[in-house]
């Protein structure tokens with residue numbers, strides 16, 4: 181089978197380097213919030229081009245703590261899209277906030293700034309913009325709509341590490357475009373740890389300070405709780421060391437991911453639209469296609485020995501746990517029209533040329 185992802189391949193290639201990075205941590209004996217973690221926060225801030233990066237335990241925690249940090253009194257609504265896996269909804273609900281949904285653009289599947297205008301009001305504390313599939317969203321357009329309402333803009337960069345507009349040097353990176361940004365280092369992400377991890381990046385000193393307190397019980401200093409709503413959300417020293425080693429490798433990995441998607445796009449028949457991933461603005465996290473009957477395409481690929489997956493099968497406003505009685509049903513025509521139409525194909529840097537070729541032939545034969 182051609183797998184949708186296979187983490188063992190990168191691990192085999194990197195094994196000695198990873199052992200070296202982990203050994204250095206073991207030799208030092210600092211396991212949490214030590215020198216690797218501090219250096220990782222500095223490396224990440226420099227890489228993203230922001231003043232502050234704060235390590236946390238997962239991408240969902242990053243979203244939750246960023247939301248808690250930007251929240252202002254009297255506003256308790258978060259606006260986000262319903263087609264991005266539910267993470268922002270889970271985070272917002274954990275932060276005690278209500279979620280309102282905005283529809284997406286049919287071409288890119290990203291938040292549609294034109295629809296956003298009709299969703300905002302004075303109750304909204306933040307808009308979460310997801311760089312879905314790795315595509316850098318037009319955050320400036322979102323900010324232009326949001327600013328008159330005084331709400332914050334948070335980027336969800338979980339799928340977009342390394343996406344950059346205007347060249348790697350001096351360019352503008354995903355994670356530097358809003359009031360704050362959330363990253364996930366879940367193992368399958370473009371920058372993955374050997375377990376869970378996350379971070380918040382921001383230029384706002386107040387947001388960085390608040391997230392730094394909230395990730396550790398709300399402590400201002402040890403054992404003094406100055407912020408309510410804190411939790412334990414630490415990124416450990418071993419994961420920080422692994423992430424520091426892997427961070428410089430992501431650019432090449434992203435380029436290879438884009439090459440995979442370009443080859444699928446060239447091979448696909450007219451009935452399968454491959455969402456393009458062209459240039460460094462796209463981190464090419466997922467190779468997503470649109471087809472009239474995604475399940476039929478998935479079955480066809482399976483007969484060719486090719487795995488696929490749906491990102492994501494259930495829009496947030498249809499998730500069973502979020503269906504609140506008595507609430508008027510939300511209408512998101514574009515989001516709903518994509519249900520049953522999207523499918524993700526194998527896409528990771530270590531895919532072999534033979535495997536890519538096999539996916540291409542299967543697409544052409546559909």
Ligand SMILES: *Cc1c(COP(=O)(O)O)cnc(C)c1O
Nearest residue numbers: 238239240267338339364365366
């Ligand atoms: C993976 C992901 C998250 C959540 O990250 P975790 O580290 O798994 O909590 C959030 N948003 C998006 C878009 C993701 O893909």
